Amino acid sequence: MTKPWHRSDPAYFEKEKREVEREYPNLRFRLAGELVVLEGDFPLIAEGKVRDRYLVEITMARDHPKPLPVVREVAGRIPRKPERHMNGDGTACVVLPDERWKSWPVGAPLVDFLNGPLRNYFICQSVVESGHPWPMEELGHGAAGIRTSYAELLGTDDINVIRGYLVCLAAKQVKGHWSCPCSSGKRLRDCHLARVLDLRTRIAPADAAKSLRYLRG
């Protein structure tokens, strides 16, 4: 078994730590077994002022940064309801993992996750808490949100085409003789192989596999 990320690449860990602590002095790193936990006070800064704060716990998996960090709001301020994009176990659905490449691609520094998707998520929570609607576009819950996301990405809402692409994205490797997921009847190498390979650079196989399970019900 490989070492967890912070031990396999201590320089990378130190760099992430330094950057986060510089921008977020009230967040502290803590080691919890093989996991790295970032916890404390997450400020929402807008127009030069702190506008709100959330008490958070952000856990990075041993193979960070491949999976998204797991975020919890630990003060119990946000109801654990799908409409608040909060799972029943208290974890936050900051973004659909399959869409992370748009805002926080693999390899981007952790501080970009805090400044981008996480800040957006908590800004939206504060706005909703004050009685306004969610101020950004949001995805539907569960399979519906996944289908919406892939329909936009692929330009079709055909569930069979979406599932076909997900099979290609979830596979360890793709073979040119496979049927193209676009349902043209052609071989992949003669049709959308380039598109599939491009998508595989953005969407992790594990995330695609999970989405496929959702769409298969």
Place this chain on the structure above:
Amino acid sequence: MTPNEYLAKVLSAQTLASNSPELKDLQERRTQVEEHLREHFDDSSPTIRYGGDFHIDVVPGRFTDEEEADAFLYISSGEKNRLKTNLDVHVAHVKESGVIDAIRLMKLWKVRNRLSVRNFILELAVIKLLSSKKSATLATQLEHVWTELRDNIDDLAVEDPANPTGNDLSDLLNAAKYELSTAAGSTLDLMASSGWEAVFGSVEQEDRKENIAALRRAAAVATPTRAWCRDA
């Protein structure tokens, strides 16, 4: 929070954002007022002009000639029943006074204390009392105005900038002197015993509103991300 920071927050809370529902509501009401006026005065085709940041400030009057500059304003108190003045000159006088923030806070103070003094009399009084204190801080300006109103109101006289010799505003000012002096004295006592927040109230709620407004603006300009939920 210093008194000046507090007063700046009070002022800020009195300003509606350009896209706020409250402002939209006010604009709708302004339209209703205009429709109402046109409906009831359709014989005279009233001229309705809008000016300044305050969207509703209905000043009924009659222009003295076709130039539509000077107007007769009808009043219910004082010796005369109408005043010849010029609203544009008056608005410019207030805007160019250099003490517009103090005027706005004094008008808020008037509303909070349910004073009956006419707005333009109060504006002229504040401008006169602060003529030598334009560079003072807002807190100093307000304290000065209240102190003068409490201690020296008998010496106070105001002139209509549009008609300084033709309009005697003393009746209107005299009618308000007692309430102005009494309210100013109470305000200074209240401030001495309980601080500025006792005068204009807490700004915490206003802070929260301002913060949410700032976050909504931040959401509008942020690179968007879409929240999802694993649990359907």
